[in-house]
Amino acid sequence: SVTGVQTCALPICLLAWTTTPWTLPTNFALAVGPEIEYAVVPAGPAGAADGGEAGTRYLIAKSLAGSYAKDFGYESSEEVLAAITETHFGLDLAGIRYERLFDYYVDAEKFNTDNAWQILVDGYVGDGDGTGIVHQAPAYGEDDQRVCNDAGIPTYVSINERGEFNSIVTDFEGQHVFEANRPISQHLKAAGRVLRQASYEHSYPHCYRCKNPLIYKAVSSWFVETTKLRDRMLELNQEIDWTPDHTRDGSFGKWLENVRDWAISRNRFWGAPIPVWKSDDPNYPRIDVYGSMEELERDFGVRPSDFHRPVIDELTRPNPDDPTGKSTMRRVPEVLDCWFESGSMPFAQAHYPFENREWFDSHNPGDYIVEYVGQTRGWFYTLHVLSTALFDRPAFKAAISHGIILGNDGQKMSKSLRNYPDVNEVFDRDGADAMRWFLLSSPILRGGNLIVTEQGIREGVRQVLLPLWNTWYFFSLYANASNYEAKWSTASTDLLDRYLLSKTHDLINEVEAHLNKFDSYSAAASLRDFADVLTNWYVRRSRDRFWEGDAQAFDTLYTVLEIVSRVAAPLLPMVTEEIWRGLTGGRSVHLESWPDASKLPHDAALVSAMDQVRTVSSVASSLRKAASLRVRLPLAKLTVVTKNVAALNQFAEIIAEELNVKHVELVEMSLDSTSEFGVIKRLTVNSRAAGPRIGKSVQAVIQAAKSGD
Numbered sequence: 001s002v003t004g005v006q007t008c009a010l011p012i013c014l015l016a017w018t019t020t021p022w023t024l025p026t027n028f029a030l031a032v033g034p035e036i037e038y039a040v041v042p043a044g045p046a047g048a049a050d051g052g053e054a055g056t057r058y059l060i061a062k063s064l065a066g067s068y069a070k071d072f073g074y075e076s077s078e079e080v081l082a083a084i085t086e087t088h089f090g091l092d093l094a095g096i097r098y099e100r101l102f103d104y105y106v107d108a109e110k111f112n113t114d115n116a117w118q119i120l121v122d123g124y125v126g127d128g129d130g131t132g133i134v135h136q137a138p139a140y141g142e143d144d145q146r147v148c149n150d151a152g153i154p155t156y157v158s159i160n161e162r163g164e165f166n167s168i169v170t171d172f173e174g175q176h177v178f179e180a181n182r183p184i185s186q187h188l189k190a191a192g193r194v195l196r197q198a199s200y201e202h203s204y205p206h207c208y209r210c211k212n213p214l215i216y217k218a219v220s221s222w223f224v225e226t227t228k229l230r231d232r233m234l235e236l237n238q239e240i241d242w243t244p245d246h247t248r249d250g251s252f253g254k255w256l257e258n259v260r261d262w263a264i265s266r267n268r269f270w271g272a273p274i275p276v277w278k279s280d281d282p283n284y285p286r287i288d289v290y291g292s293m294e295e296l297e298r299d300f301g302v303r304p305s306d307f308h309r310p311v312i313d314e315l316t317r318p319n320p321d322d323p324t325g326k327s328t329m330r331r332v333p334e335v336l337d338c339w340f341e342s343g344s345m346p347f348a349q350a351h352y353p354f355e356n357r358e359w360f361d362s363h364n365p366g367d368y369i370v371e372y373v374g375q376t377r378g379w380f381y382t383l384h385v386l387s388t389a390l391f392d393r394p395a396f397k398a399a400i401s402h403g404i405i406l407g408n409d410g411q412k413m414s415k416s417l418r419n420y421p422d423v424n425e426v427f428d429r430d431g432a433d434a435m436r437w438f439l440l441s442s443p444i445l446r447g448g449n450l451i452v453t454e455q456g457i458r459e460g461v462r463q464v465l466l467p468l469w470n471t472w473y474f475f476s477l478y479a480n481a482s483n484y485e486a487k488w489s490t491a492s493t494d495l496l497d498r499y500l501l502s503k504t505h506d507l508i509n510e511v512e513a514h515l516n517k518f519d520s521y522s523a524a525a526s527l528r529d530f531a532d533v534l535t536n537w538y539v540r541r542s543r544d545r546f547w548e549g550d551a552q553a554f555d556t557l558y559t560v561l562e563i564v565s566r567v568a569a570p571l572l573p574m575v576t577e578e579i580w581r582g583l584t585g586g587r588s589v590h591l592e593s594w595p596d597a598s599k600l601p602h603d604a605a606l607v608s609a610m611d612q613v614r615t616v617s618s619v620a621s622s623l624r625k626a627a628s629l630r631v632r633l634p635l636a637k638l639t640v641v642t643k644n645v646a647a648l649n650q651f652a653e654i655i656a657e658e659l660n661v662k663h664v665e666l667v668e669m670s671l672d673s674t675s676e677f678g679v680i681k682r683l684t685v686n687s688r689a690a691g692p693r694i695g696k697s698v699q700a701v702i703q704a705a706k707s708g709d
Contacts, residue, residue, distance in 0.1 A: 061132025
């Protein structure tokens with residue numbers, strides 16, 4: 001029954017709802033939404049489901065009233081809406097007091113509950129389900145605690161660390177919360193305080209290891225007041241080079257914008273003890289915070305042999321602020337959150353500030369850090385908080401926030417689920433480089449997720465590993481057969497040799513630029529494209545020269561393989577080691593310097609023209625295949641409408657050989673030629689390149705390109 005002084009007639013039953021009946025013994029308030037319209041519904045002629053007689057009045061969100069027709073004693077929702085006697089907005093219900101469900105905390109002098117058991121108003125309450133009136137138990141809900149604290153209602157935890165009710169909740173003392181749901185519901189039903197009880201399907205947290213359900217419970221904690229550091233943390237965040245770039249103002253920046261004070265204590269035995277000693281007599285309060293072993297030795301007269309529990313807890317001393325000499329300074333029981341220790345890593349590893357001050361000052365901030373995207377709220381964050389607070393600078397200069405590696409079922413990779421290929425089998429069958437390439441060539445380092453499949457791993461073997469290895473095998477086979485000892489040389493005058501050397505020059509610059517930006521995805525793409533040029537163009541078109549023992553061909557391929565081994569070494573360390581040592585007889589490719597592109601000849605015009613020749617050959621081959629014209633079948637003529645015909649003229653013979661045609665006609669692209677030969681332009685989206693840049697919008701762009709929009 002309501003005992004307030006609002007305009008509606010009294011008494012009225014407030015219909016609150018909850019999915020956790022075990023929290024009802026600590027119900028201290030009800031919450032309504034300020035803009036929600038609430039209706040007063042009288043029970044039907046036969047009475048209501050809680051035993052209320054006909055005419056008993058109930059308050060519920062108007063939009064939800066119809067769904068309780070049977071409970072109110074009506075046949076339909078229309079009858080319920082027609083029976084409504086009055087409505088009120090939630091804002092008008094503030095302060096109405098109600099008859100509590102239990103009397104465990106009724107002693108206001110003992111429990112400071114003078115402001116409890118009233119209606120509170122807050123915007124988090126919705127009318128999408130339930131009744132639009134939410135039960136508030138401040139010890140077991142974040143919003144509950146916030147709303148109740150603002151109203152001066154205290155927080156009381158009614159259960160112990162095992163989840164069992166304490167002695168204050170006398171009717172259910174010793175019962176586990178999940179076992180107490182049924183007895184509590186039965187108790188309230190017997191008292192006529194339940195209108196409806198039903199199963200409600202919703203998400204519920206479980207321990208990711210043991211899979212047991214969890215409960216949300218307030219615990220007393222020590223906090224770092226990070227809200228005072230927010231503005232400075234945001235400023236320093238702008239100095240960090242993030243990969244992907246959107247992390248700066250995206251997941252990490254948003255987390256900093258909405259930062260809350262950081263609870264750094266945990267109620268466990270194991271961990272780094274919080275170095276705070278507190279008086280055990282509240283009449284003589286005192287708190288001491290220690291920053292070194294020397295400070296402890298100064299106050300306690302002994303240097304502890306171990307800073308961990310239980311040894312550290314044995315350090316006690318009389319409270320200097322207690323004239324009676326009876327109270328004692330004792331260490332608080334909490335230990336530090338392990339994330340506090342992780343955030344302390346940069347200076348803690350050097351025992352700073354007690355040692356290595358010069359080393360730390362010259363090595364901090366760190367150059368580089370990498371972790372998965374979830375650490376924007378974990379390690380990245382704790383490092384940033386402590387570095388901002390202690391040194392007023394970032395903890396790291398560059399950070400990679402990669403995506404999540406998923407199992408073959410699309411779920412997070414898990415040892416318990418075994419939802420990924422056996423690593424040892426992959427290593428034995430495909431090699432360690434295959435797995436490494438699969439990871440580094442994926443968009444995961446751009447923030448995307450990656451599903452691990454055997455097919456994906458083998459694809460890398462087919463695209464890169466085998467082409468490189470087969471090229472090395474081809475070279476060693478023919479060099480040995482010709483009894484020729486190849487040497488490092490860039491002096492060849494052959495057209496294909498000069499083209500390959502120029503492409504190698506470009507490869508060095510491209511991979512170097514990508515890796516300097518921590519973009520292994522693009523670096524891998526450059527190597528993949530080069531492997532195609534090396535095997536499917538250069539080696540294939542140069543076979544006759546190797547059969548004939550052409551020294552320029554051997555020297556050029558030797559030089560390119562040696563350079564490519566160094567370029568690919570960070571991505572394919574095992575295979576490149578084997579190739580490089582086989583080529584040079586040296587100790588290790590990983591002890592070599594990065595190749596210098598300036599030592600290679602470069603002919604940009606040649607590269608552009610030959611790349612165009614390759615494109616012409618590829619497109620024409622596709623047309624042959626589409627027309628079912630085998631390559632062995634010679635054709636009379638091929639007409640190529642393209643730009644830069646002058647540059648391609650010298651390669652007409654190559655095009656003719658590639659496509660088995662007797663005559664190649666090169667026609668400069670113009671309005672006339674495009675009309676004559678039916679050349680049309682079509683925009684095609686490179687989804688592999690566009691995807692990481694524009695994200696989910698790539699599908700819309702692809703559709704627009706197809707429709708001409």
